[in-house]
Amino acid sequence: MGFYGGLHPKEEKKSRHYRFETLPLPQYLYLHLQQHAGKISKPLVKTGDYVLKGQKIAEADGLISSNLHSPVSGKVIDIKEIYHPTLCRKMPAIIIENDGKNTSVEFSSKYKDYHRFPKEELVNHIKESGVVGLGGAMFPTHIKLNPPKDKLIDYVIANGCECEPYLTVDDRVMQEYYDEVVEGLRIVMYIVDAMKGIVVIEDNKPEAIYKIKQKVEKVPNVEVKVVKTRYPQGAEKQLIKTVLNREVPSGGLPMDVGVIVHNVSTLVAIYRCITKGIPLIERAVTISGNINRIGNFILPIGISIKDIVHILNIDLTDINKIIMGGPMMGIAQKTLDTPVIKGTSGIIFLTNQIDDFYFQCIRCAKCISVCPMKLMPNFLSVYIEHKKWEKLQKYSLYDCIECGCCSYICVAKRPIVSQIKYAKEFLKIQNINR
């Protein structure tokens, strides 16, 4: 059992015993229109409009897209391009000035007793609430919950395997909102007609395992599975392989093997939108690293790093790198102006030694032994370096899940995974131009 390869980086989960805190709302919120995988949303407001907390301010454009709601009440002061935390370029965003009154639209839901409603209605409601996958990929949840009719789903997996170093949000979510996690899982099971739900937790989170186990005892068809701590255990395909020993085919989705995987934070968001009618306007974020103030926080979507640093009084003198997401897959930020988006699971402040050099591959084969997709990162890296694009297909460039294990382990310090990302992007552009 278990998936092939992987590794165990130093955990550094320093913030795991910090309870969730909320922060005072900042004066400005920067809400990106691209907070999901897919097509960019269409803004519904214009400069000068007054919006309420929870009001829809941007709407899904097409099927794979998502709605966006305002986390505060206030005035839209501008819609302009600012830095996007994961796409690393300027993207349009709605900027809202907080009026401090926090006037909210009334949150209510008629779906409290969700068993009495047809599934399509529930999925629609989730779509309306702008729920996306909170693990980091930000895939719109309503698409995942609406599998094609010919795909039978028999398992729903709640992903509590937070394998990235530093991050502790999922751990804390399972400890503090265990009720909502399991209830959310049951909602999803009802929607997709799954027989069984499994909450998968890594064995380095004993408190979360205890809490969820206690809750699950009284719930039929839901069980807890404890798995070994290993990066990238939280990657969908690896998780399914470990738990059910099913292999998602290359280029396929988990639903191809009858499974749906949701992050535990997403389940909480689903639960809240179904039973309370609260759209996705805040999320749990770990703030950690080599700083004086660490912890887990419930932050409104759109708060900028600058405001967080200001409110928490974080000392940045030694910090030279700021990462959104975990240190294995997260993106380094250029400025403090970038805002939190729906997929931000952590903000890590690091004082890193910056190595800007790398050596030639010495073929030590360590990357081959850690690659969870059983690829040959060493050959990919060398071929990309020498621009032998035609060779890449043979070594399955597109099967790479970009977990970063190869770069982590490389003795020659080669940036293998970023070379792979570069090649994917390069070939995409080349194909478009052809």
Added chain:
Amino acid sequence: MQTQNEKEYYITPAPHVRATHTISTMMRDTIFALIPAGIGAVIFFGYYVALVILASVVFSILFELFVNFLRKQKTTIYDLSCVITGILFAYTLPPKIPIWIVAIGCFIAIVFAKHFYGGLGYNPFNPALIGRAFVHIAFPQHMGNFSIDGITSATPLTVLKHFPEQINSLPEIKTLILGNYPGCIGETSVILLLLGYLYLVARRHINPFVPVFYILVIALFTAIVDLRHLWIYLFSGGIFLGGIFMITDPVTTPVTPKGKIIFALLCGILTCIIRFWGSYPEGVCFSILFMNLFTPLIDESTIRKKFGYNKK
């Protein structure tokens, strides 16, 4: 002075945490693993051996610096790979080798076998073995001299091959394992080489099965051909040195797990063929060099089945 707002932060690609090991730490560990056998050699064969090893390392470093100068590149001696080449080359020489031969061998190993192909990572053949093969062919009279304390004697393998009448003078198993018998500097002591093996396995630098398969296939082959002298064939000669440090050399051997095993098995078979039916008593060096040629082919043909390609 920059204020916090103006400060720009480093943008580097993920992952932002990385393992602490580098090429030099990996090579350093290999050097540590080689040290016991060297100490043993000094005890068995005298202090001149220490001079040979030292000379080999120093010459290797000097030639590396020389090539770096010619290629106008930043010095590469800090990756320590030239030190390993030096040590391994010295270990394959007889104890009474003249220093000038050591210098020539190091020149061939570093300049010809390594840097002509582009340096560490690009060399198709194991540099130390190329150096050894060159001096072996060029200076056979020096390479065949295994005298200890002025008494001319032959390695156990030479005895088996060329002097069957001296068969009673062969060392016992205990001596073979300990290493105090005529042979090349670093190859005689099985137990000290195994210490290095354990260290490398513990540090996860080599695939533990590769040497095991290599030694097993040689044992099997030898048992079929000449069961009576199995222990001589197994514990004398370069099998343990080659099996632990040369067929696990990352650069010149296959990278796939399956390929590594195939490489080891074929090396073992070739070694035995050269030993029993070739004109040389020992075949480790030439078998590994020959198999190095096939590394790209083995790599290409043993690409593993990737995740998600299993038909269920």
